Amino acid sequence: MTQILLISPEKDIFKAVENCFSENQIATAWTDTAAKALLMLSDGKFDLIILHEHLQDMNGRQLVEAIITQNAMLNCVVLSELSKEDFHEAYEGLGVLMQFSLTPTHDNARALIDYMARIKIISNRPHRITGDTNQ
DSSP states (O other): OOEEEEEOSOGGGGHHHHHHHHHTTOEEEEESSHHHHHHHHTTOOOSEEEEESBOSSOBHHHHHHHHHHHOTTOEEEEEOOSOHHHHHHHHTTTTEEEEEOSSOOHHHHHHHHHHHHHHHHHHHSOOOOTTOTTO
């Protein structure tokens, strides 16, 4: 079962996405600080992180950097009010999958589930190197 860690000062903002995730047999856990999140991530049971850009102990970019230092394969989604251009500038090179609004919706969660499914399909395809004559 897919496990998602939700990180935000307020749990209620995730109500719509949690409903969508539970409809799709995706488990969630929540915490309100970056420090608690990093501790929870140390056991390695999460597949994805959705984090609010404004936490009491760290900003979103700092937390994403700490997360990928701990586990470079862990995917992140950030709740942010930045414009698409500013978001891209702020998180460029960190492998953030997507941006959600500060109050994510059921449709946001559905889009994320679909995106993750496409990634899984692509990552499970056999790799073929063009020009390889041994195939």
